[in-house]
Structures are given as structure tokens and as C-alpha cells.
Amino acid sequence: MPKLNENILKMEKNYLFINIAKKINAFKENNPDADIIRMGIGDVTLPIAPVVIDAMKKGCDEMGVKETFKGYEDSGAGYDFLKKAVSDYYKKLGADVAPDEIRINDGAKSDCGNIVDIFGNDNIILVTDPAYPVYVDSNRMSGRKIIYADSNEENGFAAMPDFSVHADIIYLCSPNNPTGSVYTSEQLKVWIDYAKANDAVIIYDSAYEAFITDANIPRSIYCVEGAKECAIEMCSLSKTAGFTGMRCGYTVIPDTLVYRSENGSDVPLSQLWNRRQGSKFNGVSYPVQCAAAAVFTDEGQRQIHENIAYYQENARIISDTMTKLGIKFTGGVNSPYIWFKCPNNMDSWDFFDLMLAEIYVVGTPGSGFGKNGEGWFRLTAFGDRQRTIEAMERFEKFVNNMK
Ligand code: PLP
8 A cells, every 4th residue: 555645634635726716616606696706816817918829829830840840858948049038038137047047847836846856855944924835835745844934014024034043945935925025135135144144045936026116126036146156046927928827937046056965065956956857847848938938029028018017007906995995905016916904803714705705806815825814815916907996896895884
């Protein structure tokens, strides 16, 4: 009989969004006519930019011609044309990342989860709380010790390190999911100093960097001095360019990331990652990589920013409603997420149930992202404009009635 991974059995039975989907389905069964507006799951709704679709179609056509057909990609880490496009993009953000330090993947979630393979199970993992659940879940599956840095109302949901506590692997996310908060360069420098003092590695998730509007907020950790000696960065085209159904992202592992193995030799993390990927990953499809490369062209950037601007306007509509109602919130600027305090000090799930029952609007209970999320709630700006306006009209009446 196979021995099971008992660590998984110790976790909550379902991933957060499966629980939410179940609740909505149960509600729909009892209220078939309810006009539900979904502002919970962080999926995009606008179609992919035409220039990106054209590039994908061209890639498909090439696959149907003997001379241009592509089979397995040699390294599985991405075609040179895409890695070069990403490297050039980093230059525009003010970061120096060489094409060979970039690995193309099928989305940031995979690498956020898979990166644990290259580290031993006796590492101490530091996660800011609340957090995107994948960081905690992937480490719990391998039974690792996890400690938390509190993000809360007092620090504007931007946790900072406690230098008296040791960690080996640190997860940071900016702009943050779920709180929408962002780290300044000065704050990131403190995290880099902390990582270096602990000989630790930072796993930096920049999946929402394209939503940053404030020129002073870094769009990559590599814009901050010292990051290339201690940080891996993961980014995604899912929210940047509507790739949630296409699947493409990239991970940067700088050559300068070198750590000591048990036998005393210095080992680049890139070597371990390449070995891991060589055994477990065969790369992203050629047409999708063609599409991804089009995102980084001038026309691609122009078109994807039209969509981003649409979501940013939704975020403004939601934020304005919170401000009008006197509700405390973070995010909404530099981020597609609005993270607000539940009215009347309600707990997150009670508020979820009440809001669904009263106004048929769905959001995400903050407690699903960690203990500091209790009493908070996340709405996303990825919906349709008219539905967002309608949801906020319902929300305003609902909250005013609660007062
Ligand atoms: N990182 C964060 C912070 C996210 O919120 C998400 C998706 O919601 C991801 C990574 C994963 O994105 P992808 O679709 O590229 O797997």
C-alpha cells in the first residue's frame, strides 16, 4: 500500500476558491433568480489584445509547415526571442536581467509551487500574512516549518522583518494579493538586508507589477540594490495581458544566487533549478510563447495597457465607494485588489454570507488568506464596468442599511 502524503491531509480540505464556489452554487440552487455579481476570484474578463492573438495564430501556422514546425524546445526554459523580449522589458523597468537568467513557464502558480523542490525540507519559511495561499500550501505539503510576518492595519498591510527571528526562505508579493499594498524601494532594501543577514533567499512575486502607477514604487525587486544576490523573482502574464487561460509567466534566477551545499561546495540555484526542470518540465507551447513575445512589443504594450486602464478605472470606482462610506481599505491604486475592513467588525465569512444573501455580490473573505485577514475582505477590479458600478450601488445601500 502506498504511504500517503499525510501533510496534505493536515491541510484544509479544499483550496479557498473551491469553498467559495461551493457556497455560491448552494446559494444559486436555493435562489435561482438571484442576479449574482462576482467580484471574488482574481480572474480577468477582457479579451486578449489583437496583436497578441495575431502572433499566436502565426505561431500556430508555423507549426503546420515542415520548415518551421517545432517539437520539444531544447532547454524547456523558453525560446531566445521571448527571453530577450523579457530581458529588454526589465531594462525599461530599470532592472538588469540577462536573457539566460529568465525561465519561461506556464504561469507563476506552477513555479511558486515547484520552486520548493530545490530546497531542503528543514528550511524555515517566512511568509507575510495574509498571503496568496500557494506559498503556504506548497510548503505545508512538504512538511516545512512556516513562520509569519504580520501584515496588518498598523503597518498598512506591508509586513517588515523582525531581525531577531531567523528564516531561510522568504516569500514577498508586491503589489500584494490579497491586500493591494505595495513595498517601496526603502522597504524592499530592508528585506534584502534581512535576507543577507540570514543568508536567506527571497522569492519575490511580482505578478501584479503592471498595475503600478506610482513611479516611485519599484516594479521589480531587481530595481533595488543587492536583490540580485538574494532574490528569485516570479512574474506572470495572467493579469498583465489576460493570459489566465493561455498560461505563460517567467521566473528569474540570477546567476549570482549561490549557496553552500552540505559537502561545502558553492552551488548556483540556477543549476538546481535547471536540473529540476530537466526532469519535470518540457516547456511552454511555441504559439503561446509567440503570443507572449507580442505582449512586449510597443504595440502589445499599448494594447495591454488599454485593458489595464479599464481595470484601474474599476478599482477607482470601488475605492471611491469605500471612501464615501468611510470604510478603511488598502489597494485600489497600484493594484487591482481592494482590501477593506468588514463593516460593524463582522468576521470575514459572516460578511461574505450576508453580502451574498442581501445584495448577491460575491467577494473573498480575508481570513482565507491567513489569520491577519480575519475581519477583512477582498474585492477585485477585474469585472465588467457596468457590473462593477451596479455592485457598488448595491453595496452602498447595503452598508448604509447596516449602520
Ligand atoms: N501570484 C499571485 C500573487 C497571484 O495572485 C496569482 C494568480 O492569481 C499568481 C501568482 C498565479 O498566476 P498564474 O496565472 O500565472 O499562475
